[in-house]
Amino acid sequence: MVEEKRKLIDENGLRTDGRRWDELRPIKIEVGILHNADGSAYIEWGKNKIVGAVYGPKEMHPKHMLLAERAVLKCRYHMAPFSVDERKNPAPSRREIEISKVIREAIQPALILEDYPRTAIQIYVEVLQSDGGSRVAGITAAALALADAGINMRDLVVGCAVGKVDGKIVLDLNDTEDKEGSGDMPFAFMPNLNAVTLLQLDGLFTPDEFKQALEMAEGGARKVYELQKDALMRKYFAGSTLETTAEEVGE
Amino acid sequence: MSARKSYVVETLRRAQLIELLSKGKRLDGRALDQTRKIEIQTGLIEKANGSAMVSLGNTQVIAGVKVDKGTPFPDTPDKGLLVVGAEVLPLAASYVEAGPPDESAIELARVVDRGVRESEMIDLGTLVIKEGKFVYAVFVDVNILNVDGNLFDATSYAVVSALLTAQMPRFVLEGDAVKNTGERVPVPVSKVPVSLTMASISNSLIIDPTAEEEAVMDARITLTTDDEGHICAGQKGEAGSLTTGQILTAAEWAVAKGKEIRTVIKGATGRA
Amino acid sequence: MPEIVRKQVIPGELIVSGDYRPGSFVERRGNDLIALRIGLAEIIRSDVKVIPLSGSYLPRVEDQVVGKVVNTTGYGWEIDINSCFLGYLPAQFVFGRDFSPGTHDLNSRFRVGDMLLAKIEACDRTRDPQLSIRGPGLGKIPRGELVRISPTKVPRLIGKKGYMIKMIGNLTHCDIRVGQNGLVVLAGPPEGLVKAVSAVELIEQEAHMADLTQKVERFLSGGTAGVESAGNTGDSGGPSTSPSPEPSPGPGPSSNAPSGE
Numbered sequence: 001m002v003e004e005k006r007k008l009i010d011e012n013g014l015r016t017d018g019r020r021w022d023e024l025r026p027i028k029i030e031v032g033i034l035h036n037a038d039g040s041a042y043i044e045w046g047k048n049k050i051v052g053a054v055y056g057p058k059e060m061h062p063k064h065m066l067l068a069e070r071a072v073l074k075c076r077y078h079m080a081p082f083s084v085d086e087r088k089n090p091a092p093s094r095r096e097i098e099i100s101k102v103i104r105e106a107i108q109p110a111l112i113l114e115d116y117p118r119t120a121i122q123i124y125v126e127v128l129q130s131d132g133g134s135r136v137a138g139i140t141a142a143a144l145a146l147a148d149a150g151i152n153m154r155d156l157v158v159g160c161a162v163g164k165v166d167g168k169i170v171l172d173l174n175d176t177e178d179k180e181g182s183g184d185m186p187f188a189f190m191p192n193l194n195a196v197t198l199l200q201l202d203g204l205f206t207p208d209e210f211k212q213a214l215e216m217a218e219g220g221a222r223k224v225y226e227l228q229k230d231a232l233m234r235k236y237f238a239g240s241t242l243e244t245t246a247e248e249v250g251e
Numbered sequence: 252m253s254a255r256k257s258y259v260v261e262t263l264r265r266a267q268l269i270e271l272l273s274k275g276k277r278l279d280g281r282a283l284d285q286t287r288k289i290e291i292q293t294g295l296i297e298k299a300n301g302s303a304m305v306s307l308g309n310t311q312v313i314a315g316v317k318v319d320k321g322t323p324f325p326d327t328p329d330k331g332l333l334v335v336g337a338e339v340l341p342l343a344a345s346y347v348e349a350g351p352p353d354e355s356a357i358e359l360a361r362v363v364d365r366g367v368r369e370s371e372m373i374d375l376g377t378l379v380i381k382e383g384k385f386v387y388a389v390f391v392d393v394n395i396l397n398v399d400g401n402l403f404d405a406t407s408y409a410v411v412s413a414l415l416t417a418q419m420p421r422f423v424l425e426g427d428a429v430k431n432t433g434e435r436v437p438v439p440v441s442k443v444p445v446s447l448t449m450a451s452i453s454n455s456l457i458i459d460p461t462a463e464e465e466a467v468m469d470a471r472i473t474l475t476t477d478d479e480g481h482i483c484a485g486q487k488g489e490a491g492s493l494t495t496g497q498i499l500t501a502a503e504w505a506v507a508k509g510k511e512i513r514t515v516i517k518g519a520t521g522r523a
Numbered sequence: 524m525p526e527i528v529r530k531q532v533i534p535g536e537l538i539v540s541g542d543y544r545p546g547s548f549v550e551r552r553g554n555d556l557i558a559l560r561i562g563l564a565e566i567i568r569s570d571v572k573v574i575p576l577s578g579s580y581l582p583r584v585e586d587q588v589v590g591k592v593v594n595t596t597g598y599g600w601e602i603d604i605n606s607c608f609l610g611y612l613p614a615q616f617v618f619g620r621d622f623s624p625g626t627h628d629l630n631s632r633f634r635v636g637d638m639l640l641a642k643i644e645a646c647d648r649t650r651d652p653q654l655s656i657r658g659p660g661l662g663k664i665p666r667g668e669l670v671r672i673s674p675t676k677v678p679r680l681i682g683k684k685g686y687m688i689k690m691i692g693n694l695t696h697c698d699i700r701v702g703q704n705g706l707v708v709l710a711g712p713p714e715g716l717v718k719a720v721s722a723v724e725l726i727e728q729e730a731h732m733a734d735l736t737q738k739v740e741r742f743l744s745g746g747t748a749g750v751e752s753a754g755n756t757g758d759s760g761g762p763s764t765s766p767s768p769e770p771s772p773g774p775g776p777s778s779n780a781p782s783g784e
Binding site for chain 1 (some may be wrong): 529530531533534536537549550557559560561562563574576577578579607608609648649673675676678679683730731732733780
Binding site (some may be wrong): 261263264265267270271274276278280385462 | 591634636637638664665666667668669708713716717720721
């Protein structure tokens with residue numbers, strides 16, 4: 001049965017939320033928003049509202065699963081029941097479990113786990129409101145939470161998704177575009193190392209479209225990286241100079 | 252795992268706390284009958300029908316309301332559904348493990364639920380679409396983001412604030428089916444129940460315990476009052492005991508402080 | 524005095540390129556020296572290091588730490604030192620070489636819940652850190668209130684040559700013991716104690732601000748009149764704080780200094 005699909009980009013080139021094809025949604029980031037967690041960050045990306053939190057390095061339980069040469073990295077991506085249009089059962093779904101794995105594998109390359117043998121590092125990504133691209137927003141927040149927790153990192157990790165809508169490659173799909181469009185590609189990388197750590201795809205992309213999408217995703221992610229840096233600077237260096245930072249660390 | 256059993260309390264800390272208590276003071280400088288600062292923000296989750304984030308000192312929780320059509324329970328065909336759930340997220344404290352709610356989380360959800368239900372904050376009789384077949388189902392889910400004691404009151408204030416500011420779809424009967432008219436109407440709320448939780452430590456009674464105070468408390472009591480000053484729900488918790496004198500003081504405080512906190516909640520939810 | 528070049532850095536950021544030696548929390552990638560943590564990068568001559576601004580406590584040998592006894596095993600005590608690694612104090616270090624579980628009762632010295640001021644004697648990647656209480660002022664801390672701060676803020680709490688910690692102790696008449704692991708134990712008269720705790724928390728929150736020392740001084744000086752006249756509150760044994768930059772307790776002339784039990 002052929003469904004009449006509505007146009008997602010109008011005759012002026014504007015998308016369902018008024019953006020152009022290469023525009024990111026508005027993003028706000030705060031680091032260190034939870035009192036108990038060792039590290040945390042909160043991100044609003046479009047309508048996404050996501051908390052990233054880290055506990056660790058900490059004692060590993062169960063003990064028989066610890067590793068002698070490095071930390072065990074664990075990750076839990078979870079959506080609040082009120083985070084989506086239809087109330088979601090709080091128990092973890094298969095989708096959440098897969099995304100938990102994919103996020104963990106996107107972040108692991110950035111962490112120097114060998115510096116923390118016989119311990120565990122636990123990442124939480126809690127989605128309070130979801131609107132397309134929650135996993136890349138979650139990765140972006142989790143990387144900041146890890147830096148905030150003081151885990152040794154080779155680089156930050158930052159993500160951005162692109163997709164195909166009305167035959168056009170567009171940056172940063174919202175929920176409607178994700179559901180009604182014809183392609184979705186979440187992407188994440190380590191920006192200074194130029195190493196891609198997350199790539200997923202569903203839809204139909206020609207090789208040219210794929211190349212275009214990849215470049216666009218990287219460009220978008222680099223812009224988000226600037227926002228990550230800014231969020232860290234605001235928490236750690238705002239109101240301070242090099243001299244006061246030096247005093248702060250006891251020099 | 253509950254907060255109390257999760258870590259060994261330093262004997263020093265307990266001694267200091269009790270010494271301060273005997274002089275009517277607490278570790279954070281509060282008086283025995285003083286609550287921490289209550290901060291309430293509503294409407295943050297647009298996809299939810301209603302939402303509220305509450306901070307009680309460092310304890311932080313977020314509640315979301317989702318309203319949909321549902322089928323009534325067989326023994327109450329003329330009442331809508333109200334389901335209150337609570338989850339202490341594993342990110343809220345280092346000792347919390349992911350998994351199905353433990354007995355503490357279940358107690359929390361049920362006590363908060365009773366506070367709302369018994370006060371008749373929502374008249375469930377007005378939430379029927381077709382008796383015995385279709386009713387409104389109001390789900391309130393609370394996620395605890397940071398634990399620093401007194402999850403009961405923080406959760407309760409969040410649930411109440413979210414319900415006070417919630418807008419739900421309007422359903423009508425069309426033949427045998429239920430239709431969403433596309434309108435938004437406020438959830439029919441008529442009262443503002445306020446809970447107050449107190450802990451007894453070594454014969455002193457304190458309001459709004461922190462995680463540290465909970466770790467050394469003998470017993471805990473939560474009392475919920477309504478707008479008329481009636482006590483509509485109560486729960487004593489933990490393995491110690493309370494004297495009747497303490498319970499009566501608790502009831503006095505629940506009514507008096509409840510009134511003050513009701514003003515705060517009403518102010519924050521535009522119902523002042 | 525060699526010139527020090529400083530830079531505020533985040534993980535993955537380039538500090539400098541060239542012929543430099545990578546120190547703590549710095550990695551060399553080709554010609555570049557890269558920071559691995561949020562902190563202050565320092566280039567002194569040809570050495571590059573980063574002093575982190577965040578992070579939990581990782582035990583180092585010789586560090587003085589405040590720990591809590593959380594368990595007794597057959598041959599020693601397990602100590603929570605606010606780290607992912609549990610500290611261990613061997614019974615032999617306390618009872619001597621002729622210790623045996625049959626003849627000595629661990630609980631007679633330290634029980635679960637007791638606080639200790641200890642030293643990290645040994646620690647490596649293959650086992651949990653070993654503690655000792657051999658040394659001046661080490662051992663059980665008999666009384667006080669426990670405050671936890673980020674270990675990265677400990678230098679600020681102590682201050683240059685101990686200035687900050689001494690000031691707090693003097694103005695609040697409190698005895699303060701600081702562990703490198705971010706645990707601080709304060710004891711003293713109730714009004715002074717509440718102020719001292721607030722001062723410690725203020726320092727943790729505003730460690731990066733320039734006028735912090737004056738701010739703390741103003742906060743403690745306002746309203747300490749009551750504390751100064753409280754000559755009858757002798758339970759803490761008098762005002763004494765760490766006189767040296769190291770976080771060792773300064774047992775004053777009349778304080779109950781914990782002996783090396």
